[in-house]
Amino acid sequence: MVITMEKVETTITFLGTATCVPDAGHDTSSFIINGRHLVDTGWYSAIKMLNYGISPLDIETVFISHCHHDHYLGLPHILFYLCMKKKERPPIKIVGPASDIARVVGLAKSLLQPERFPDVDPPVEIIPVVPGKSLDVGELHIDTIKTIHPVEGLCYKFTDRRTDISFVYTGDTAYHPPIADFAKGVSLLIHEASHGQNSPNENNRHGHSGAPDAGRIAKIAGVKRLALVHCPLNSIQQAVTVAQSIFPNTFSPEDGETIKL
Numbered sequence: 001m002v003i004t005m006e007k008v009e010t011t012i013t014f015l016g017t018a019t020c021v022p023d024a025g026h027d028t029s030s031f032i033i034n035g036r037h038l039v040d041t042g043w044y045s046a047i048k049m050l051n052y053g054i055s056p057l058d059i060e061t062v063f064i065s066h067c068h069h070d071h072y073l074g075l076p077h078i079l080f081y082l083c084m085k086k087k088e089r090p091p092i093k094i095v096g097p098a099s100d101i102a103r104v105v106g107l108a109k110s111l112l113q114p115e116r117f118p119d120v121d122p123p124v125e126i127i128p129v130v131p132g133k134s135l136d137v138g139e140l141h142i143d144t145i146k147t148i149h150p151v152e153g154l155c156y157k158f159t160d161r162r163t164d165i166s167f168v169y170t171g172d173t174a175y176h177p178p179i180a181d182f183a184k185g186v187s188l189l190i191h192e193a194s195h196g197q198n199s200p201n202e203n204n205r206h207g208h209s210g211a212p213d214a215g216r217i218a219k220i221a222g223v224k225r226l227a228l229v230h231c232p233l234n235s236i237q238q239a240v241t242v243a244q245s246i247f248p249n250t251f252s253p254e255d256g257e258t259i260k261l
């Protein structure tokens with residue numbers, strides 16, 4: 001008898017990497033872990049998944065970094081897709097900041113008008129998380145810390161318990177040195193760079209970062225690789241070059257690209 005062992009890998013598939021308002025064909029910062037955990041929904045991640053050969057039916061968990069529109073707008077699409085396909089499945093878990101996630105999921109469900117259309121009432125399990133708390137979901141252990149942003153945000157550290165590989169996603173944040181401690185030695189840091197190749201000015205009331213900030217955090221943390229996301233597409237090359245001058249192992253993921261950690 002031949003027994004084939006399936007190789008266990010930790011993978012990330014980037015659905016979108018654009019800034020708040022994406023250009024045609026692109027989407028805002030959104031990715032999938034191990035083909036089954038979606039992190040931020042972009043504007044239309046259900047369609048992006050189908051574009052890249054991933055079924056939204058396979059998504060078990062949605063992690064929302066924070067409840068600004070460009071990070072949750074795709075949620076009603078996903079819930080609608082699950083209802084239309086009518087596959088028997090456990091409730092989809094939706095993890096997000098304790099301050100906002102229940103309200104936003106409620107609004108997403110309201111948009112589907114379940115009182116008028118009872119078939120469009122997807123079962124969900126809402127998991128509110130206060131920054132600093134940890135939890136386990138499926139094969140993932142998740143640690144969180146707060147971000148510097150106008151709404152409550154979760155910077156996530158995901159550890160795949162099957163492979164012991166960790167990586168960090170900042171969500172939206174101003175330069176925040178505690179993230180470097182939090183991300184110490186991880187395989188990958190996915191850091192926002194909304195300001196492209198420049199750091200924001202002192203005022204920075206929108207609470208975002210630029211490539212120099214991301215590079216600094218990656219360098220202090222001693223991570224293996226830095227991925228810049230949420231960066232204006234017309235300045236991504238300059239942003240990568242600037243970040244590489246601080247932290248050489250920087251790249252900008254392509255939409256639809258899958259990487260193995």
Ligand SMILES: [Zn+2]
Nearest residue numbers: 020068070172
């Ligand atoms: Zn954003």
Ligand SMILES: [Zn+2]
Nearest residue numbers: 066068149172
């Ligand atoms: Zn934001």
